[in-house]
Amino acid sequence: MDYQSYFANQRDEHLKELQEWLSIPSISALSAHKEDVNRAAQWAADTLTRAGLEHVEVHPTAGHPIVYADHLHAPGKPTILIYGHYDVQPVDPLNLWETPPFEPSIRDGKLYARGATDDKGQIFLHIKAVEAILKQEGELPVNVKFCIEGEEEVSSPNLPLFLNDNQEKLAADAVLISDTALLEKGKPAISTGLRGLCSLEVSINTANTDLHSGSFGGGVPNALHALVELLATLHDKQGRVSVDGFYEGVPVLSQDMRDEFAKQNFNEDKLRQDLGLDELFGEEGFTFVERTGARPTLELNGVYGGFQGEGTKTVIPKEAHAKITCRLVGDQDPEYILDRIEAHLIANNPIGAKLTIVKGEKAFAFNTDHSHPMLQKAADAFEKVYGTRALFTKDGGSIPIVATLSHVLNAPAVMMGFGLPDENLHAPNEHFNLENFDKGLLTIVEYLKLV
Amino acid sequence: MDYQSYFANQRDEHLKELQEWLSIPSISALSAHKEDVNRAAQWAADTLTRAGLEHVEVHPTAGHPIVYADHLHAPGKPTILIYGHYDVQPVDPLNLWETPPFEPSIRDGKLYARGATDDKGQIFLHIKAVEAILKQEGELPVNVKFCIEGEEEVSSPNLPLFLNDNQEKLAADAVLISDTALLEKGKPAISTGLRGLCSLEVSINTANTDLHSGSFGGGVPNALHALVELLATLHDKQGRVSVDGFYEGVPVLSQDMRDEFAKQNFNEDKLRQDLGLDELFGEEGFTFVERTGARPTLELNGVYGGFQGEGTKTVIPKEAHAKITCRLVGDQDPEYILDRIEAHLIANNPIGAKLTIVKGEKAFAFNTDHSHPMLQKAADAFEKVYGTRALFTKDGGSIPIVATLSHVLNAPAVMMGFGLPDENLHAPNEHFNLENFDKGLLTIVEYLKLV
Structure with missing residues (x-):
């Protein structure tokens, strides 16, 4: 048969x-x-x-x-x-x-x-x-x-x-x-x-208890303010990762490689429509196929802190958390990248915020x-x-x-x-x-x- | 008796x-x-x-x-x-x-x-x-x-x-x-x-589904990136609210009022210790009692999006949310403040992010x-x-x-x-x-x- x-x-x-x-x-x-x-x-x-x-x-x-x-x-x-x-x-x-x-x-x-x-x-x-x-x-x-x-x-x-x-x-x-x-x-x-991979979890702690935003608002650090301020420093407005040293080991994209990517005839407009997006977004000067195939990325996979229920709760949360993964290319060393991100977070840590970083997975x-x-x-x-x-x-x-x-x-x-x-x-x-x-x-x- | x-x-x-x-x-x-x-x-x-x-x-x-x-x-x-x-x-x-x-x-x-x-x-x-x-x-x-x-x-x-x-x-x-x-x-x-009060909820939507950070990372907007970038624009590094018009109607603190506040002999150091804080934090040039008694504030009460479970999930979340309340003083008009915040958020809305704002409570x-x-x-x-x-x-x-x-x-x-x-x-x-x-x-x- x-x-x-x-x-x-x-x-x-x-x-x-x-x-x-x-x-x-x-x-x-x-x-x-x-x-x-x-x-x-x-x-x-x-x-x-x-x-x-x-x-x-x-x-x-x-x-x-x-x-x-x-x-x-x-x-x-x-x-x-x-x-x-x-x-x-x-x-x-x-x-x-x-x-x-x-x-x-x-x-x-x-x-x-x-x-x-x-x-x-x-x-x-x-x-x-x-x-x-x-x-x-x-x-x-x-x-x-x-x-x-x-x-x-x-x-x-x-x-x-x-x-x-x-x-x-x-x-x-x-x-x-x-x-x-x-x-x-x-x-x-x-x-x-x-692409390679590395992961980390970031936590911010402020006061030892959640606080009433009336009695304390404006006078104490808010863990969520500190976290969003810190996370916002990780990218510039064009989506490029702002961490010093992050792009070390990323190969320059040769014309040969660009030609190879172009052979895919990838339809960016169809993807955009399928995903219901107004526009695709990423590093300037690269196509979608190049961005995902030949460029590294740092993504927030989860962020959470404070009240998530129905309605309003006037609380200043004492802690806030983020889960982050990076995709790596070329010779980027996941261990080195995690160290650079750690250094960046420490250097940009807002006033009054206690920062905890737990490093996770690492793969070239x-x-x-x-x-x-x-x-x-x-x-x-x-x-x-x-x-x-x-x-x-x-x-x-x-x-x-x-x-x-x-x-x-x-x-x-x-x-x-x-x-x-x-x-x-x-x-x-x-x-x-x-x-x-x-x-x-x-x-x-x-x-x-x-x- | x-x-x-x-x-x-x-x-x-x-x-x-x-x-x-x-x-x-x-x-x-x-x-x-x-x-x-x-x-x-x-x-x-x-x-x-x-x-x-x-x-x-x-x-x-x-x-x-x-x-x-x-x-x-x-x-x-x-x-x-x-x-x-x-x-x-x-x-x-x-x-x-x-x-x-x-x-x-x-x-x-x-x-x-x-x-x-x-x-x-x-x-x-x-x-x-x-x-x-x-x-x-x-x-x-x-x-x-x-x-x-x-x-x-x-x-x-x-x-x-x-x-x-x-x-x-x-x-x-x-x-x-x-x-x-x-x-x-x-x-x-x-x-x-x-203090008066106003509240709002902010949501960011990007793609119509959660996406794999390997296949899409670096090439599509991430709702969490957009949200933290947007929220980070609400304050400057000294904790002052950056929304245009936010301080309209806030009375100048007179020396008489400062003297009245000073009578409380408020012990900032004890508060800091009680709360387990390295330092108190707020607008420069004001004491804790003045910051909470005579100055307005904008607080993030809750922020959430993406994966919050144990371990790692390499997801690009399609939505992210924030709950915000403001405390108001003097003649600040809660309705006007909400309009100003809305205008600020729209003006600063990151590329590829669909913004939804739901206004809530209002009190002078x-x-x-x-x-x-x-x-x-x-x-x-x-x-x-x-x-x-x-x-x-x-x-x-x-x-x-x-x-x-x-x-x-x-x-x-x-x-x-x-x-x-x-x-x-x-x-x-x-x-x-x-x-x-x-x-x-x-x-x-x-x-x-x-x-």
């Missing part, structure tokens, strides 16, 4: 299985979900076993477990390490989901659930592609290893140690990753760059050479299934572990994304377009046969 | 009654508490009836009811209208209360509960003082009217109409109000000024002449009970209805406060020092006999 017919026959069963996995709320950031994360890991291990993989193990770590499996019966052929993650982002604001995030639902050819596209849906394709080849042909054309972690959404704190301790076991000729997106429907892309940006045969063959595989050659792009997101994987294993990272840019990953109503579910299975089979 | 002995005998019963009232969560700002507010009004009416007052009524309004009662059997003697309120502020953050806000508890000679000092505890003193005179002497030395409302904490939207419709019924020679504080333990004060500041006999006699009454003459002060808080009461009834407002400045009104662990509960009862009896 050809693979298209095989996958068509299996489609209902495959979707049923994936929905089972998606209904496990494996939110790695929230400790209350620790057991759910464990269940999602075990589900992956069981599914790999049923697919015919060997040496399946759920490897405990200091955090969430790593699922490993392999099938190594193609001597003389390349070894492909398939990486993915079974953990997901938090789901709030819950009220904005049209259907509950952990009750998967198919509407209009799209599968809605937290994790549908990021990344359970995409790594599931690899398990089922390998299973298909084994069932159809009894053997694989290459050696395959799976490494599926449960901490990608919290910057993979425990995977580097696992990689270092198991370099031989994980050794591969390429690391294959599906955790990115097509450029748009029908336009496949292979990401040759990912990643870039790879698109001329490597393992990447060119990925473009060939896309072309066979999608009828059009994949573009090599730079992705604005971060998969903090990719640089480490590629470096420790000394193998190129091949990022074949099957998501779409509007699939609401990290937001309410995350979904996965099933057209790419179907084509993704075929593309992975093609790739494993080509390399 | 002298009044001291009478009140000593009744003390346990009085405290039991007050605690019953305090356990009704009559939060006027929250619609879920509408029935509680009604219960608190009925409780006041029943207590006034039992005290011997006449014509007791719970007067319905478009919002929460007004409780009226009188005792008019002293022909030729002055008529005193006693004003107070039975509604209370919201209670969050609930986790900071040592005992639940609506389970009154006496510790260390202090009665802890929401409303203990603001204002149930203070208006309760008046009911019990009038009851005491009636029980001891069978008649009152003056005519007395009570007007106890349930919307003071939301700026008394419905009392003005009631006042206008009932000018004759409410006519009085003085309006007596206990909703302020002593300067400190043993140092009574009569407030001859209150109030000032009265301390040489009026009705105020001088209040100082006499304090002197008899506390052994020291009350200072005439300017209060930083707002009782929005005082200006209206005094104006519509053409009578001076006599503000005899029995609270203390550190009793956490509008904050967790609100309480009422029982020393002033005891002395307050005696002071009110003295005052009613003196006028």
